[in-house]
Amino acid sequence: MHLERIQDPGDPRLDDYRNLTDVALRRVLEPAGGLYMAESAKVLSRAIGAGHAPRSVLTAEKWLDDVERIVGGVDVPVFVVPDAVAESVTGYTVHRGMLAAMHRPVLPEVSTVLRGARTALVLDGLVDHTNVGAAFRNAAGLGADAVLVTPRCADPLYRRSVRVSMGTVFQVPWTRLPAWRETDGPSAGDLLHAEGFHIAAMALTDEAVPLDEFAAQRPQRVAFVMGSEGPGLETRALAAADTTVVIPMAGGVDSLNVAAASAVALWALRA
Numbered sequence: 001m002h003l004e005r006i007q008d009p010g011d012p013r014l015d016d017y018r019n020l021t022d023v024a025l026r027r028v029l030e031p032a033g034g035l036y037m038a039e040s041a042k043v044l045s046r047a048i049g050a051g052h053a054p055r056s057v058l059t060a061e062k063w064l065d066d067v068e069r070i071v072g073g074v075d076v077p078v079f080v081v082p083d084a085v086a087e088s089v090t091g092y093t094v095h096r097g098m099l100a101a102m103h104r105p106v107l108p109e110v111s112t113v114l115r116g117a118r119t120a121l122v123l124d125g126l127v128d129h130t131n132v133g134a135a136f137r138n139a140a141g142l143g144a145d146a147v148l149v150t151p152r153c154a155d156p157l158y159r160r161s162v163r164v165s166m167g168t169v170f171q172v173p174w175t176r177l178p179a180w181r182e183t184d185g186p187s188a189g190d191l192l193h194a195e196g197f198h199i200a201a202m203a204l205t206d207e208a209v210p211l212d213e214f215a216a217q218r219p220q221r222v223a224f225v226m227g228s229e230g231p232g233l234e235t236r237a238l239a240a241a242d243t244t245v246v247i248p249m250a251g252g253v254d255s256l257n258v259a260a261a262s263a264v265a266l267w268a269l270r271a
Contacts, residue, residue: 016101036157040096046167117145125228133164134259140168142266180236189240201241208246
């Protein structure tokens with residue numbers, strides 16, 4: 001690594017880190033620029049451990065020992081700035097030690113991610129980055145072999161998703177599925193069935209099977225599909241499913257938050 005001390009918040013070397021709190025802007029800029037943000041020592045360590053390469057690191061003088069421990073052997077610029085400069089550039093108080101602009105890896109093919117997998121978690125159209133990150137953490141902690149996200153799902157590599165996942169987004173193999181209906185290639189359902197997966201969709205339908213009953217006779221390979229926070233699963237996703245599954249509820253509550261539901265489903269399927 002090589003240190004570059006910067007005092008001017010307008011310095012163009014800091015452009016990757018500007019306006020990090022503007023979700024709509026970053027959603028466009030980061031993928032287009034081929035980058036994502038890793039925040040905190042733990043997340044950056046896991047990203048590098050997964051083979052991802054940093055483009056630069058932003059930190060304060062007091063965190064240099066931690067930065068050197070993680071990227072000391074990497075040829076990467078480390079921008080050392082006062083706290084006030086970091087806050088002016090990013091739009092918030094940077095208190096987790098470091099930020100890194102990371103080169104975004106090329107996503108693997110669906111068949112590659114599912115090779116050897118028994119349990120896959122499919123996130124369909126989730127819009128909340130916190131829920132996406134929590135679902136990845138659940139997948140890592142509760143034994144899912146893969147995570148698949150549909151085209152409308154929020155970016156798992158957005159800063160908030162990565163942070164909430166505690167870096168487990170780098171631990172669980174994942175990629176994007178095509179739409180549930182495609183005109184110029186196989187659909188999401190086609191690809192999952194071609195790999196021998198039984199598609200189980202979490203949905204409040206009249207024919208839904210209680211989760212404990214489904215788990216007791218789980219198919220060898222299961223792709224468990226969780227829908228978006230508001231409307232749930234789209235019609236085409238339900239049409240592709242082999243089984244719809246429901247978590248039995250009490251107290252007049254009809255469903256759980258999608259991240260909580262993913263934890264319950266993966267716990268039930270763990271055997």
